[in-house]
Each structure stands twice: as C-alpha cells, then as structure tokens.
Amino acid sequence: MRPLHPKSKEEILAIAIPLFAGSGYSGVSMRTIAQNVGLSAAALYHHFPDKQALYLSAMAQAFVDKADSLEKILSSSATSEKRLSQFITRLCELVHQDNDFSMLIQREMMNGDEARLQLLATEIYHDLFQGVTELCQELNPQHDPYLLAISIIGLVMYHFQTAAIRPYLPHSKEQHNDPQVVARHVTNLVLLGLKTA
Amino acid sequence: MRPLHPKSKEEILAIAIPLFAGSGYSGVSMRTIAQNVGLSAAALYHHFPDKQALYLSAMAQAFVDKADSLEKILSSSATSEKRLSQFITRLCELVHQDNDFSMLIQREMMNGDEARLQLLATEIYHDLFQGVTELCQELNPQHDPYLLAISIIGLVMYHFQTAAIRPYLPHSKEQHNDPQVVARHVTNLVLLGLKTA
DNA sequence: GTCTATAAAGGGATAGAC
DNA sequence: GTCTATCCCTTTATAGAC
Incomplete structure (x- = not known):
C-alpha cells in the first residue's frame, strides 16, 4: 500500500x-x-x-534563522534605549512563539559536552552576544557589559523557561505568559536600573 | 550474607x-x-x-536544606533592601557551591509532567516563592510581585546555569563566576531598578 | 518510503531465600 | 536489609515484504 x-x-x-x-x-x-x-x-x-x-x-x-531579526535590531540607528527595548521585546516574542528553541539550548548547556558547548558559543551565540555587550557598553559604560548582557538575556529566557511550572506558583496570572507584559517588565527593570547607576 | x-x-x-x-x-x-x-x-x-x-x-x-537558610533571611527583621541583598547573595553562594541544586530545579521546571510540576510547586517551592513575592511587594508595591520574584530568582540562576558555556563567549573573565561579583551586580540592578520606578 | 515482525538490550518492579 | 533470579514491558535497531 x-x-x-x-x-x-x-x-x-x-x-x-x-x-x-x-x-x-x-x-x-x-x-x-x-x-x-x-x-x-x-x-x-x-x-x-x-x-x-x-x-x-x-x-x-x-536554531536556523533565529538570530537574524535580533541582530538587525541591535545594528539599527535608533537610540541605545530604543534598541534595548526593541531587542527585549523581540526576544520575548521569539521565545514565546518558539519556546522549544530556548528549552533545547538550556538542555544542551546542562549536558556538559565541552566540544558541543564550544561550537554552540562560537557558531550560534557569538555575534549576537557581541552585539548585546556593545549595546550594554553604550547604555552605561560603568557596568560590566558581559554581566549586564547575561542578565538581560537571562531575564527574558528565565520567564519562558519556567512557563510550565509558573502556573502552579502563588499569584500566577494569565498575563504573566504574555510576551508584551514580560517585555515591558524586563525593559523597565533594566533601563531604570541603569539610569541611576 | x-x-x-x-x-x-x-x-x-x-x-x-x-x-x-x-x-x-x-x-x-x-x-x-x-x-x-x-x-x-x-x-x-x-x-x-x-x-x-x-x-x-x-x-x-x-532543596529543603537550601530553602531553610533562604527562608531565614526572608523572615528576618532587617530592612527590605537588606533582606533582598542578603537573599541574592545567599542564593548566589548556594548555587555556586552546589551546582546539582540549580540543575535539578531547572530540569524539573522544563519537564512536562504536569502532576509532578504541580506537586513540586505546591509542596516544595510554594513557601519560598511566597516569601520572595512578599519581599517584592514591600520593596515596591507598584511592581507585579510575581514577575519581579521570577526576575530576581532568574537573574541569579541564569548566571550559574550558563556557567558551562559562558567561558566561550566574548569578554568572559574569571571573576564572572565569583558568587560575590554576581551577587553585587544583580543586587545593584534590582535595587536601582526599583528605586526609580 | 512505509510496513510488519522480530531480535537484542535495558528498563521498572516483584518473589523468596538468607 | 540485601541478595539472586525472574517477569514483563519498553526501547533501539534491523530484516525483508510490498
């Protein structure tokens, strides 16, 4: 048949x-x-x-084609604050609509194969991470751009990586899964945290 | 025998x-x-x-051993800012010295077994998370305490969960793995981000 | 390109001796 | 409290028909 x-x-x-x-x-x-x-x-x-x-x-x-739209935002001619806001919003949207991406990366990082990790860092992360550190340096040169870049990316990723268990935690609401809501929250936290530093 | x-x-x-x-x-x-x-x-x-x-x-x-020292900090009589700073510092220390801890949590959160997620959320995470949300509400009632609690925990966890791959990223330094350095960075970011909100 | 059937190994769990 | 032996199911992977 x-x-x-x-x-x-x-x-x-x-x-x-x-x-x-x-x-x-x-x-x-x-x-x-x-x-x-x-x-x-x-x-x-x-x-x-x-x-x-x-x-x-x-x-x-x-992993195909995930980084393109993010890199486009980072290299635009908008103010650094605008670029940060747009980057966070876009990352939220990407991870929200394709959460498998961040889950797979996280699992890969925890499985500890050094050779595969190095490949992941240099082939997939490098350019994007470099762009974020440069943006961080523009935003506030007094901060360590590496730590700040990890924090910004981590803030977004963690909200969506915990999506499965968060509904069972106290005070959980429907809106906490909305990428717009998370993006606004993260953007405020980072921008305000930097302004006064 | x-x-x-x-x-x-x-x-x-x-x-x-x-x-x-x-x-x-x-x-x-x-x-x-x-x-x-x-x-x-x-x-x-x-x-x-x-x-x-x-x-x-x-x-x-x-988890229980770790949760105890964290809950003790949350319920102390210090100012909310001091408790936040101590909580972040202690969490950094715990996760730095015992990587299994954060790995188990992360795996569990990414796991799809609904029944087990619910059990863990209500039986193991509930009290600690509740304590963090209450602290967040004290720090700044205008923020959503749930989103802020996730952000604070995520900021710390992400730095150490990515420890395996971070050495291969640009601008990586030895000190970025130091729990004291990470704790100071995260505390500053959160405290300053809240003050001006 | 997909099927059924099956081999070979590994998994969770139990029975009963000591 | 631990053992050996075993049951029964699942898993990876292959063979060969269509």
Missing part, C-alpha cells in the same frame, strides 16, 4: 523538536516520535541512521 | 542527587543508582516504593 503522504525529514523534525524540547533526549522514544509523525518507528530509520542523528538534526533545524 | 554497610535513605539520596542532576529523571536507571550506591537494584525498593518516590525524595533532600 502506497502512503498518501510520504514524510520529509523536515516534517519529522518539526514534530520531533517540541518533543525533545519538552522531555529531553532520553525522555523521547523513537516510537513516540513515529506515532506523532504518523509513521512506524522503522520508517524513521529510512530518514535518519539512528536516534542521535535525528536529535542533532532537530537541534540544527531549531 | 550480612552486608557490612547497610545503606540509609540519606546515603542513597546523596548518590542519586548528582546522577539525576547530570542526566535527568529518564536518563538515570534504578540499576545505575544501585550500582553507584553499591547495592542491587532490588535493595533500593526496600528504601523507596518506586523510582518516582526515590526521585521526589532526592528533590526534596536537595
């Missing part, structure tokens, strides 16, 4: 990415992926040699 | 905690834990009814 919709690698990865992001490498079986894609487990091995290869392809796919 | 060194729950948990921190729940088998403890897998079931219970005990064990 010929399948009505033969699956491409991209279709499989689109299903696998949120699964790996949500449960990690060992928390997702090939059967689970196959079931979600609508294939038998064996069929996956026609597209990828093994589970590791499927996982690494999913990582690469998830 | 009588065992020379019968194992206590605490001894088992002390072995299990770094294993779960490093590889996550599904990345660690009962056989692996048993092997590291120096027991057969079956013996573990004398101490814990199942793997879930062992894991939850490990989480509680890893």
Whole structure:
C-alpha cells in the first residue's frame, strides 16, 4: 500500500523538536516520535541512521534563522534605549512563539559536552552576544557589559523557561505568559536600573 | 550474607542527587543508582516504593536544606533592601557551591509532567516563592510581585546555569563566576531598578 | 518510503531465600 | 536489609515484504 503522504525529514523534525524540547533526549522514544509523525518507528530509520542523528538534526533545524531579526535590531540607528527595548521585546516574542528553541539550548548547556558547548558559543551565540555587550557598553559604560548582557538575556529566557511550572506558583496570572507584559517588565527593570547607576 | 554497610535513605539520596542532576529523571536507571550506591537494584525498593518516590525524595533532600537558610533571611527583621541583598547573595553562594541544586530545579521546571510540576510547586517551592513575592511587594508595591520574584530568582540562576558555556563567549573573565561579583551586580540592578520606578 | 515482525538490550518492579 | 533470579514491558535497531 502506497502512503498518501510520504514524510520529509523536515516534517519529522518539526514534530520531533517540541518533543525533545519538552522531555529531553532520553525522555523521547523513537516510537513516540513515529506515532506523532504518523509513521512506524522503522520508517524513521529510512530518514535518519539512528536516534542521535535525528536529535542533532532537530537541534540544527531549531536554531536556523533565529538570530537574524535580533541582530538587525541591535545594528539599527535608533537610540541605545530604543534598541534595548526593541531587542527585549523581540526576544520575548521569539521565545514565546518558539519556546522549544530556548528549552533545547538550556538542555544542551546542562549536558556538559565541552566540544558541543564550544561550537554552540562560537557558531550560534557569538555575534549576537557581541552585539548585546556593545549595546550594554553604550547604555552605561560603568557596568560590566558581559554581566549586564547575561542578565538581560537571562531575564527574558528565565520567564519562558519556567512557563510550565509558573502556573502552579502563588499569584500566577494569565498575563504573566504574555510576551508584551514580560517585555515591558524586563525593559523597565533594566533601563531604570541603569539610569541611576 | 550480612552486608557490612547497610545503606540509609540519606546515603542513597546523596548518590542519586548528582546522577539525576547530570542526566535527568529518564536518563538515570534504578540499576545505575544501585550500582553507584553499591547495592542491587532490588535493595533500593526496600528504601523507596518506586523510582518516582526515590526521585521526589532526592528533590526534596536537595532543596529543603537550601530553602531553610533562604527562608531565614526572608523572615528576618532587617530592612527590605537588606533582606533582598542578603537573599541574592545567599542564593548566589548556594548555587555556586552546589551546582546539582540549580540543575535539578531547572530540569524539573522544563519537564512536562504536569502532576509532578504541580506537586513540586505546591509542596516544595510554594513557601519560598511566597516569601520572595512578599519581599517584592514591600520593596515596591507598584511592581507585579510575581514577575519581579521570577526576575530576581532568574537573574541569579541564569548566571550559574550558563556557567558551562559562558567561558566561550566574548569578554568572559574569571571573576564572572565569583558568587560575590554576581551577587553585587544583580543586587545593584534590582535595587536601582526599583528605586526609580 | 512505509510496513510488519522480530531480535537484542535495558528498563521498572516483584518473589523468596538468607 | 540485601541478595539472586525472574517477569514483563519498553526501547533501539534491523530484516525483508510490498
């Protein structure tokens, strides 16, 4: 029987990415992926040699083209305050609409493979992080630009990385998941914290 | 044959905690834990009814000791600014000296198991988080205390959760891993950000 | 390109001896 | 309190038909 919709690698990865992001490498079986894609487990091995290869392809796919719009904001001609505000807002939007991205990165950082970490830092993070440190230096040269850059990125990322458990904490509200609300909160905290420093 | 060194729950948990921190729940088998403890897998079931219970005990064990010193700071009679500063400093110290702690928390927060998330939020995180939100409300009632509490905790945690990859980023220095330096940076950012709000 | 069937290994958990 | 032995299920991966 010929399948009505033969699956491409991209279709499989689109299903696998949120699964790996949500449960990690060992928390997702090939059967689970196959079931979600609508294939038998064996069929996956026609597209990828093994589970590791499927996982690494999913990582690469998830990282594609995420940094472009952020770098465009950083290198615009607006005031440094405006660029900070726009950067935070855009990062909130990106992470909100594709939280798998930050989850995968976080899991990768915790798995401690030095070679993969170095690759991640130099190939994916470097230019963007460099741009943020330069913006930080413009905003307030008295601060350590590295620490400030980590803080700004961390402020945004942490709100969305904790999205799964935050609803069960006291005082949780629907709006706390709204990227606009989080962006405004973070922007205020950082901008005001810098002005008086 | 009588065992020379019968194992206590605490001894088992002390072995299990770094294993779960490093590889996550599904990345660690009962056989692996048993092997590291120096027991057969079956013996573990004398101490814990199942793997879930062992894991939850490990989480509680890893967290309760830490939470105590933090809650003591939150409920002290110092000014709210002093309590914030001390809380941030203590959290930096805790997370710096015991990386398993933050790794376990982060893995748990990214985990998709709704039932376990709810249990952890209500049974383990609730009181501490409640204390932080109350402090936030004291510091500046105009801010959303929930968002501010997440931001404060996230600012600290992110610096240490990214410790593995940060050395490969531009402008990285040795001092960026010093809990005192990070604590001062975060405290300044938050306190100044609130004063002018 | 996908299927069914299956091998081989590893996982959680229990039974019963000591 | 711990052991060995075992049950039964899941997992990764392969073989071969269509």
